Amino acid sequence: MSDILNKILDVKAEEIRAAKKQRDFASLRRDVESDSELRSELRSFEGSLRDKIAAGHAGVIAEVKKASPSKGVIRPDFRPADIAVSYAQHGAACLSVLTDEQFFQGAPEYLRQARAACALPVIRKDFMVDLYQVYQARSWGADAILLIVAALDHGLMAELEACAHELGMSVLVEVHDAAELDAALKLKTRLLGINNRNLRTFETTLDTTLGLLPRIPPEKLVVTESAIATPDDVKRMRDADVHAFLVGEAFMRAPEPGVELARLFA
Numbered sequence: 478m479s480d481i482l483n484k485i486l487d488v489k490a491e492e493i494r495a496a497k498k499q500r501d502f503a504s505l506r507r508d509v510e511s512d513s514e515l516r517s518e519l520r521s522f523e524g525s526l527r528d529k530i531a532a533g534h535a536g537v538i539a540e541v542k543k544a545s546p547s548k549g550v551i552r553p554d555f556r557p558a559d560i561a562v563s564y565a566q567h568g569a570a571c572l573s574v575l576t577d578e579q580f581f582q583g584a585p586e587y588l589r590q591a592r593a594a595c596a597l598p599v600i601r602k603d604f605m606v607d608l609y610q611v612y613q614a615r616s617w618g619a620d621a622i623l624l625i626v627a628a629l630d631h632g633l634m635a636e637l638e639a640c641a642h643e644l645g646m647s648v649l650v651e652v653h654d655a656a657e658l659d660a661a662l663k664l665k666t667r668l669l670g671i672n673n674r675n676l677r678t679f680e681t682t683l684d685t686t687l688g689l690l691p692r693i694p695p696e697k698l699v700v701t702e703s704a705i706a707t708p709d710d711v712k713r714m715r716d717a718d719v720h721a722f723l724v725g726e727a728f729m730r731a732p733e734p735g736v737e738l739a740r741l742f743a
């Protein structure tokens with residue numbers, strides 16, 4: 478257990494144990510399932526992405542990210558609600574909000590604040606390894622969850638996906654190589670993220686997305702994730718028929734994140 482992904486997963490296991498002591502699974506599940514208002518307020522994450530793309534725009538999942546293991550603090554002056562408004566005003570399709578506290582300086586409260594400040598659907602960006610986290614995500618208002626193939630075996634991944642779908646949430650499944658892609662293609666979700674960042678070494682290359690594309694069936698919506706920083710990066714992806722993007726750092730380093738979104742995707 479030495480690389481960063483394994484360290485994160487160790488910490489997650491501990492966090493989940495502690496959270497279950499505070500509030501047991503049965504009571505969390507019962508509250509989420511019986512909350513009709515929560516259900517009626519769901520926003521369609523996949524629908525918002527597809528609508529943008531159908532209208533000829535890029536489908537941008539704009540990330541609300543204060544810090545990361547690879548870069549440290551990215552945005553010291555971090556105000557999630559203001560960032561969300563800025564993204565919404567400048568054409569984002571969806572928001573991605575980091576809820577991991579230890580490695581990304583995120584928080585559940587940031588997800589709530591960002592979602593309350595705009596009408597965009599929001600994905601809980603975290604390392605999901607337990608059904609408990611899926612219910613947590615929904616209880617905080619998340620409209621989607623991320624499943625990272627490198628962190629999960631197939632049985633658990635399918636269970637988390639089924640739970641998210643039953644609760645009305647979209648699922649973005651994330652891969653980094655061909656073996657992970659094969660595993661992801663066994664899931665039902667049509668949202669397929671290709672992370673250009675190797676989560677174990679932090680190396681990034683957009684060739685990761687381009688290399689996996691020919692293996693992906695047409696019904697899947699490919700989201701290229703990480704290391705999108707210039708209009709040329711965007712053009713390279715769009716020329717390859719990739720129209721959905723998950724971008725964090727490039728926006729978070731700009732004074733006005735939404736303005737940077739509009740510049741990058743003009």
Ligand SMILES: O=C(O)c1ccccc1NCC(=O)[C@H](O)[C@H](O)COP(=O)(O)O
Pocket residue numbers: 481540542545546547548672674676679702703704705723724725726727
């Ligand atoms: O960003 C990291 O350093 C990182 C390290 C270990 C695991 C995950 C990590 N990032 C999560 C992400 O996938 C990115 O936040 C997301 O794709 C946006 O990437 P970027 O535009 O490069 O900030």
